[in-house]
Amino acid sequence: MDSIDRALVNELQDGLPVCRRPFDAISTRLGISVTEVTDRIGKLLDDKLLSRFGPMFNAELLGGGLTLCAMQVPEADFERVTEQVNAFPEVAHNYAREHELNMWFVLATGQPERIAGVIAEIETATGCRVYDMPKRDEFYIGLKLPV
């Protein structure tokens, strides 16, 4: 990454305007052509320095269900339970964390009322209790990491 890439990543974290030519302002600020802006974004994606570029959607406002779940999984069963949990297509992310509650995953369903059903199925499949922690309020989403 050169200094222009770094400036570009910082700009892109702020977000683009919604208009027919959304790259024009960044192109002017960075002093490079629009084609160079889009080429550089493509390269940053190819090099996996960016994981995604585009609209960030709020899944709940689109009508889906979303929640964070935690489980206390015995170490000896951890691999088996990981496979069982990950096999559910509704499980979007799953992280091992250092705590008594050592497995944390995000469930996303097309219908909000499906969340309870999926949790019950995961409990039956794994034999572990699922602690459901749906958000009650959201204070901020997004992050600006200067690079």
Add this chain to the structure above:
Amino acid sequence: MNAVLSPCPYQVDAIDRQIVVATQAGLPLVEQPWDAVAEQLGLDPDEVVDRVAAMQAHGIIRRIGAVPNHYALGYRANGMSVWNIPDELVGELGQRVGALDFVSHCYHRPRHLPLWPYNLFAMVHGRSRAEVDSRVKVIAEMLCGARRGYDVLYSTRILKKTGLRIQG
């Protein structure tokens, strides 16, 4: 806080959903990306832009931008800091914590007593665990007096990361 006009009177219709499905993997990297989306869907580009602007104004789209790969960019540590805050203060204090630059997601979530007494979650990023720890201390000082306890859960392994996918 996100700039949302109102809780969400906007109802996403079938055409909005087509736009969501067409762009959730990413926006085309061309000079006029919404024109490319419009062409793919057989819509007028101005209509696509208007719909995207309306979805953003109502919080359905948070922003049009990039998600950096934190790890590749040198932010190798992330800790889920969790706080036990009196419920009547969680709204005000959650906003102050969420406004910190190094905090990504910040949510009020339910407790599960006695195992889980924490009701405020703030994801903290840093280049190292030491940096995350020092940033958690900043939050601890900010919440001094209000907090009854806290913990930081470091991730040790990503077990699955497919991202959210919305059906059309």
